[in-house]
Amino acid sequence: xxxxxxxxxxxxxxxxxxxxxxxxxxxxxxxxxxxxxxxxxxxxxxxxxxxxxxxxxxxxxxxxxxxxxxxxxxxxxxxxxxxxxxxxxxxxxxxxxxxxxxxxxxxxxxxxxxxxxxxxxxxxxxxxxxxxxxxxxxxxxxxxxxxxxxxxxxxxxxxxxxxxxxxxxxxxxxxxxxxxxxxxxxxxxxxxxxxxxxxxxxxxxxxxxxxxxxxxxxxxxxxxxxxxxxxxxxxxxxxxxxxxxxxxxxxxxxxxxxxxxxxxxxxxxxxxxxxxxxxxxxxxxxxxxxxxxxxxxxxxxxxxxxxxxxxxxxxxxxxxxxxxxxxxxxxxxxxxxxxxxxxxxxxxxxxxxxxxxxxxxxxxxxxxxxxxxxxxxxxxxxxxxxxxxxxxxxxxxxxxxxxxxxxxxxxxxxxxxxxxxxxxxxxxxxxxxxxxxxxxxxxxxxxxxxxxxxxxxxxxxxxxx
Amino acid sequence: xxxxxxxxxxxxxxxxxxxxxxxxxxxxxxxxxxxxxxxxxxxxxxxxxxxxxxxxxxxxxxxxxxxxxxxxxxxxxxxxxxxxxxxxxxxxxxxxxxxxxxxxxxx
Numbered sequence: 001x002x003x004x005x006x007x008x009x010x011x012x013x014x015x016x017x018x019x020x021x022x023x024x025x026x027x028x029x030x031x032x033x034x035x036x037x038x039x040x041x042x043x044x045x046x047x048x049x050x051x052x053x054x055x056x057x058x059x060x061x062x063x064x065x066x067x068x069x070x071x072x073x074x075x076x077x078x079x080x081x082x083x084x085x086x087x088x089x090x091x092x093x094x095x096x097x098x099x100x101x102x103x104x105x106x107x108x109x110x111x112x113x114x115x116x117x118x119x120x121x122x123x124x125x126x127x128x129x130x131x132x133x134x135x136x137x138x139x140x141x142x143x144x145x146x147x148x149x150x151x152x153x154x155x156x157x158x159x160x161x162x163x164x165x166x167x168x169x170x171x172x173x174x175x176x177x178x179x180x181x182x183x184x185x186x187x188x189x190x191x192x193x194x195x196x197x198x199x200x201x202x203x204x205x206x207x208x209x210x211x212x213x214x215x216x217x218x219x220x221x222x223x224x225x226x227x228x229x230x231x232x233x234x235x236x237x238x239x240x241x242x243x244x245x246x247x248x249x250x251x252x253x254x255x256x257x258x259x260x261x262x263x264x265x266x267x268x269x270x271x272x273x274x275x276x277x278x279x280x281x282x283x284x285x286x287x288x289x290x291x292x293x294x295x296x297x298x299x300x301x302x303x304x305x306x307x308x309x310x311x312x313x314x315x316x317x318x319x320x321x322x323x324x325x326x327x328x329x330x331x332x333x334x335x336x337x338x339x340x341x342x343x344x345x346x347x348x349x350x351x352x353x354x355x356x357x358x359x360x361x362x363x364x365x366x367x368x369x370x371x372x373x374x375x376x377x378x379x380x381x382x383x384x385x386x387x388x389x390x391x392x393x394x395x396x397x398x399x400x401x402x403x404x405x406x407x408x409x410x411x412x413x414x415x416x417x418x419x420x421x422x423x424x425x426x427x428x429x430x431x432x433x434x435x436x437x438x439x440x441x442x443x444x445x446x447x448x449x450x451x452x453x454x455x456x457x458x459x460x461x462x463x464x465x
Numbered sequence: 466x467x468x469x470x471x472x473x474x475x476x477x478x479x480x481x482x483x484x485x486x487x488x489x490x491x492x493x494x495x496x497x498x499x500x501x502x503x504x505x506x507x508x509x510x511x512x513x514x515x516x517x518x519x520x521x522x523x524x525x526x527x528x529x530x531x532x533x534x535x536x537x538x539x540x541x542x543x544x545x546x547x548x549x550x551x552x553x554x555x556x557x558x559x560x561x562x563x564x565x566x567x568x569x570x571x572x
Contacts, residue, residue: 012512019506020483026499027490029554036551039506040544050512056519061530065518069537076538077545082553085497088546092504092539099535100510106517106525106532118470217500224510229473231513237473238480243507245484246499253493345493352496359553366556370493 004052011049012235018042019239023246029365046235082360083317086213086349087144093216094137097197100223101130105190107230112180119230120180124173126226127186128193133219135197140212143201144349150206158203165196207314207391209349211254218247250351257345257371259397259407290426293444295453298420299460301444305382305418307338309374311411312354313347315388315424315450322361324454325387329363331461341367342374342411344392371409381416386437388422388450394435404433419443422450498550505543511536 001009018038025035050056080088104127112120142148172189176182204212221243228236255261302308310325329339341363347354355368369377378384386393396403397410413419414437421438425447437443446453491499514536518529 015509016480019509020487022502022506023484023487023491023499026495026502027487027492029495029551029556032495032498032551032554033548036502036544036547039502043505043509043511043540043544046509046512047515050515053516053519055516057521058519058526061518061526062515062533065514065530065533066537069534070541072534073538073540073542074545077542077549080546082550085501085546085550089497089500089504092501092543095535095538096504096507096510099508099514099532099539102528102532102535103510103513103517106520106522106528107513109528110517110520110522110525116470213500217503220507221503224507225477227510227513229470229477231516232469232473233513234473234476236509236513237477239506239509241477241480242484242488243503245481246488246503249485249488250496250500343493350497351500352493352498355494356497356550356553359550359555362553362555362557364557365494365554368494 002054005054008049008053011045012233015042015046015049016235016238018045019242023242081320082356083320083322085356086209086353087141089213089350090137090141090144090216093213093220094134094141096220097130097133097137097216097223099130100220100227101127101134101190101193103227104130104230108186115180115230117177119232121173121177122226122229124169124176124186124189126223126230127190128169128173129219129223129226131190131193132197132200133216133223135194136201136212136219137197137216139198139201140209140216143204143206144209152205153202158199162196162199165192165199168192169196206349207346208258210346210351210353211251211258211260213350214247214250214254216247218244218251221245221247254346254351257409259405259409288439290439291441291444293420293446295446295456295460298444298446299457301383301418301420302332302337302457302461303335305332305337307377307381307383308332308340309378309381309384309416310339310341311347311384311386311389311393311413312341312343312358313387313389313392314349314353315390315422317348317353317357318388319450321387321451321454322357322363324451324458326358326361326363328385328454328458328461331458335461339367340369340374340377342371343368344371344389344411347389347392371411375412378412379415382418384413384416384419386413386419386421386423387454388424390423390435391433393421393437394433396433396436400436413437414440414442417442421445422453423447424449494554495551498547498554501543501550502547505540505547508536508540508543511540 019042022035022039025031104123143150169189169192172185175185221240224240225237332339343354391405393411393413395414397405397408514529514532517525518533
């Protein structure tokens with residue numbers, strides 16, 4: 001090893017340590033920004049180290065790529081609103097997937113002759129996973145953004161087709177190891193990855209997005225790992241493993257929060273999307289009476305309350321109501337009311353979605369509580385305000401074994417004295433599951449745009465003085 | 466040569482283990498920044514992209530150029546937006562109920 005290559009290797013070691021410290025920093029909001037700085041430093045060191053690598057003989061394409069990428073990266077990050085975070089994450093997974101896939105193709109074309117059998121296999125896997133992450137994330141982005149229908153697209157034999165594609169890719173990698181000169185096999189593997197990415201996300205509905213995004217995160221990491229094995233680069237293996245385990249852990253948490261088995265999720269949550277769609281609204285839509293309340297009614301309840309818990313859901317993100325929620329909470333607090341926020345792990349379209357939105361609206365993070373931390377408080381709470389959440393407050397998850405969401409841990413909202421639900425309309429919503437909560441005697445339905453309703457409630461509280 | 470992949474497998478398994486341990490300490494509060502932060506870190510494929518773009522092989526240079534662009538978007542954009550998010554997480558006027566967020570106090 002030449003002295004220069006030793007420097008390159010050691011720069012990677014330093015970078016790997018800094019990446020781990022970066023993630024460690026994220027264990028508390030106080031240390032997170034300092035940790036992130038260490039991660040940035042690590043990346044800088046790794047890049048500078050790489051530029052010294054003996055195999056790099058020209059810099060024009062590199063400079064061009066860095067300029068283009070930085071321009072786009074800065075433009076996206078500086079302008080994107082926080083409500084669009086799931087879209088941005090999905091998009092960046094697709095960029096990551098494409099980058100690793102193209103690196104795999106380039107490596108194959110460049111020096112497939114000098115590689116070991118193991119490296120060839122890793123190269124095939126890298127290209128397959130990279131392209132799969134690429135199209136899968138584009139699909140997820142499309143579903144979030146709305147240019148692909150958010151509803152699950154399902155047909156008979158779908159699972160078999162997907163599993164077939166997966167097996168075909170594995171067989172293809174086997175053939176490639178046997179004869180690496182078979183270019184058409186290599187590109188067939190790439191094509192299979194592209195196809196499987198589309199097929200795997202197609203049947204998944206919008207409400208399952210937190211799982212899909214976590215899973216794609218994990219795939220992107222595994223693709224980077226495979227690159228590391230193909231190139232014999234430990235920094236890629238370590239970073240990919242960190243990314244992969246993060247995605248895996250989040251997927252596990254999300255699957256637990258939705259009461260889905262992990263095997264179910266691992267295969268792209270195929271069967272699960274069918275369940276809510278196929279379920280008939282067993283409670284019967286027609287003729288059930290509910291208390292439709294006006295803003296004044298809701299205001300009267302709030303004026304008589306000492307403790308209030310907000311439960312935000314995806315509807316809050318859709319109507320961009322986080323600032324209005326914060327303002328209502330502030331005017332309640334001025335009246336001496338104790339306000340808390342209950343955050344379900346799968347509220348929104350990605351892990352932590354609600355936390356980020358409320359943080360953006362300047363809500364102090366010690367008022368945000370997880371499911372387990374707050375669920376005993378509902379019995380002692382005067383009023384709960386549900387802002388665009390549905391499944392996470394559905395008592396059927398606890399009581400009705402025939403419900404598609406039975407077994408999913410939910411908030412004990414029905415135990416509180418009164419419940420105010422802000423909802424666009426009485427439609428059962430995306431999952432098609434009827435929500436018993438809406439028909440309970442102590443529940444008030446305030447229909448309409450959440451943000452407008454919240455603002456009206458604020459002025460209602462002011463008048464009441 | 467066959468020992469190299471065994472060595473790399475060691476690195477992979479140990480890194481996964483460390484990653485799992487470190488990441489399981491991240492509170493749900495910070496799961497979105499975690500995801501966008503690990504996304505920036507997985508932009509380390511930039512390193513491999515640089516090797517492809519700076520090589521002698523023409524097609525590899527072109528593919529490498531696209532890969533460098535994509536990976537740079539993730540690195541630059543990922544770190545920037547994660548920082549933008551983390552700046553928003555503030556605690557105001559610590560009230561008594563604060564002890565509930567126990568796991569947020571690990572470092």
